[in-house]
Amino acid sequence: DGGITQSPKYLFRKEGQNVTLSCEQNLNHDAMYWYRQDPGQGLRLIYYSQIVNDFQKGDIAEGYSVSREKKESFPLTVTSAQKNPTAFYLCASSPRTGEGKTQYFGPGTRLLVL
Amino acid sequence: AQSVTQPDIHITVSEGASLELRCNYSYGATPYLFWYVQSPGQGLQLLLKYFSGDTLVQGIKGFEAEFKRSQSSFNLRKPSVHWSDAAEYFCAVGAWDYKLSFGAGTTVTVRA
Numbered sequence: 562d563g564g565i566t567q568s569p570k571y572l573f574r575k576e577g578q579n580v581t582l583s584c585e586q587n588l589n590h591d592a593m594y595w596y597r598q599d600p601g602q603g604l605r606l607i608y609y610s611q612i613v614n615d616f617q618k619g620d621i622a623e624g625y626s627v628s629r630e631k632k633e634s635f636p637l638t639v640t641s642a643q644k645n646p647t648a649f650y651l652c653a654s655s656p657r658t659g660e661g662k663t664q665y666f667g668p669g670t671r672l673l674v675l
Numbered sequence: 676a677q678s679v680t681q682p683d684i685h686i687t688v689s690e691g692a693s694l695e696l697r698c699n700y701s702y703g704a705t706p707y708l709f710w711y712v713q714s715p716g717q718g719l720q721l722l723l724k725y726f727s728g729d730t731l732v733q734g735i736k737g738f739e740a741e742f743k744r745s746q747s748s749f750n751l752r753k754p755s756v757h758w759s760d761a762a763e764y765f766c767a768v769g770a771w772d773y774k775l776s777f778g779a780g781t782t783v784t785v786r787a
Contacts, residue, residue, distance in 0.1 A: 565718075601684075601779060602779060603777040603778055603780055604765070606774060609773070651718055662773055663721065663724055664775060665721065666711075666719040667718050668717060669716070669717065669718050
């Protein structure tokens, strides 16, 4: 079954701690994205990557970092510089050809601060 | 940059009644338009999309949407809602650079 997996489903962060959210896809998509979702604000783009070893900042990249070493993986690190990390984080992917602007989403990770 | 407005934060509809969710977009060129649905605590599921061609687009779960360029709108409709349609619905507009901009969402409540 092709799809996008995100782990863990829930993640707890202590003060000053960096945490990493996992996103894996087996859809053979070139592009991958990370969004943050807060109640009443829709989705906001954190980072995106169109090919391996390349990524760009989205609208709210401060306090976050990413890597794209493999086509199928796009982990997101929430650093201690992100002062308000409590949110629902969604990963998505899309092909770059054909209807390449159609994004497909994973199930999400909820990050909570202890 | 593109943007999306969903004017209705919350809509309540009776089961079996029709549903229409409004979406207005701002984008200088031909837009790519999407509707997604999200159940509580879940990811987003694609309902339908518009890239070009026929302005009336059919999607999954009996939903359809109509692209009206003159009104910069892409409203979502369903003739008869089911209790399982209770969820949050997001409209999104895409640009040439693969980035999507999302509306704030409309929460749909279905009453028996």
